[in-house]
Amino acid sequence: MSCEEPTTSPTPENNITVVSSDGKEFLLDLKLTEQSETLARLISNFEYDRTDVKKDPVPLGNITSAQMQKIIEWLQHHRYYPKWEQNDIHYSTSFTFETWVEEYLNIPNNEMFELLNAANYLNIPRLFSTICRIMASRITGKSAEQIRTVLNIKTDVKNDVYTGIPIQEDSSSSEDGMSEISLSPSPPPI
Amino acid sequence: MAVPPNTKPIPILKLPFIPLNYIIQHFYPLTLLDFSLLSKKCRHIIKSTNLVKYDMGLSFQPDEYLIRFQRKDTLKFFFSINILRERNKYLQTEMRPYSNNGNEVSIEFAKFWVNYVCDLFRTKFNLLFLDSNASIDQMSAYLILNTNMKLLQLILAF
Numbered sequence: 001m002s003c004e005e006p007t008t009s010p011t012p013e014n015n016i017t018v019v020s021s022d023g024k025e026f027l028l029d030l031k032l033t034e035q036s037e038t039l040a041r042l043i044s045n046f047e048y049d050r051t052d053v054k055k056d057p058v059p060l061g062n063i064t065s066a067q068m069q070k071i072i073e074w075l076q077h078h079r080y081y082p083k084w085e086q087n088d089i090h091y092s093t094s095f096t097f098e099t100w101v102e103e104y105l106n107i108p109n110n111e112m113f114e115l116l117n118a119a120n121y122l123n124i125p126r127l128f129s130t131i132c133r134i135m136a137s138r139i140t141g142k143s144a145e146q147i148r149t150v151l152n153i154k155t156d157v158k159n160d161v162y163t164g165i166p167i168q169e170d171s172s173s174s175e176d177g178m179s180e181i182s183l184s185p186s187p188p189p190i
Numbered sequence: 191m192a193v194p195p196n197t198k199p200i201p202i203l204k205l206p207f208i209p210l211n212y213i214i215q216h217f218y219p220l221t222l223l224d225f226s227l228l229s230k231k232c233r234h235i236i237k238s239t240n241l242v243k244y245d246m247g248l249s250f251q252p253d254e255y256l257i258r259f260q261r262k263d264t265l266k267f268f269f270s271i272n273i274l275r276e277r278n279k280y281l282q283t284e285m286r287p288y289s290n291n292g293n294e295v296s297i298e299f300a301k302f303w304v305n306y307v308c309d310l311f312r313t314k315f316n317l318l319f320l321d322s323n324a325s326i327d328q329m330s331a332y333l334i335l336n337t338n339m340k341l342l343q344l345i346l347a348f
Binding site: 091095108109110112113116117120128129132133135136137138139140141142143144147148149150151152153154155156 | 198199200201202203204205206208209212213214215216217218219221222224225227228229230231232277280
């Protein structure tokens with residue numbers, strides 16, 4: 001899907017400032033924030049869409065500047081797309097994505113994981129759904145052992161509930177790699 | 191799709207429930223089965239997600255699609271005897287899929303996997319597929335599976 005982008009120049013009145021967890025400020029067009037249910041609700045509650053209301057910067061303590069930049073790139077690309085409508089979720093054996101989306105999400109798994117958390121926090125349904133589908137596509141068609149490797153899951157079954165027979169724990173996988181991923185980035189220094 | 195720049199594991203179990211649930215709903219049923227075999231936690235995650243909205247059937251027909259998921263008369267997906275036999279090892283069972291004479295699907299094998307799949311997808315089977323020379327054991331399969339059975343529809347192939 002592609003949409004033609006009308007040429008409009010943003011004015012200072014229709015912007016808000018958001019502050020990432022590492023203290024970096026981003027100027028966001030109000031039109032872009034419509035894609036984020038969290039931001040849209042905040043703007044509506046504080047009436048930031050009115051020109052006579054003073055707009056304080058919005059702190060986004062769960063989102064780093066790198067994630068915010070990536071999200072803004074997404075919002076700008078989908079600026080003129082119609083509102084996202086969630087269809088019924090169905091399992092799939094094949095997944096197709098726009099070329100732009102494939103390039104956009106051709107990022108390391110840990111970055112995608114963080115981006116999914118950010119999309120979930122900001123409630124950007126199109127981005128959230130796309131990342132979930134991309135993640136599912138990386139699992140589909142893989143054997144149990146491959147899934148174990150891709151998802152870094154170790155066995156926690158001591159005695160199988162069906163057979164009662166002890167199951168060997170898988171010592172080959174470890175969750176050490178997860179510690180590198182920060183779910184809640186530390187707040188900016190005061 | 192382009193190959194991602196690295197192959198670092200995706201710590202999917204660290205996701206909040208909503209995104210995790212959303213990802214899982216996109217899994218193909220065989221992937222769901224494999225995912226459930228990885229750990230007890232994975233099994234519970236699948237069980238907590240309302241995934242299967244199809245009629246489930248047990249089949250002793252020659253196609254060897256032991257567990258079938260259907261919507262009306264359309265087969266949506268299946269777990270064949272081979273698929274299930276290959277996964278015996280994850281449940282530490284060496285249950286043989288065929289009875290001693292080698293021709294007939296073992297009722298115990300069917301029972302084991304039907305119970306597992308019913309428990310996993312929190313569903314009950316309501317279709318029994320038999321062919322014309324089904325054994326007495328196969329015809330009475332519903333008796334040993336009655337805890338995982340709802341109103342049964344018998345489908346015979348001649």
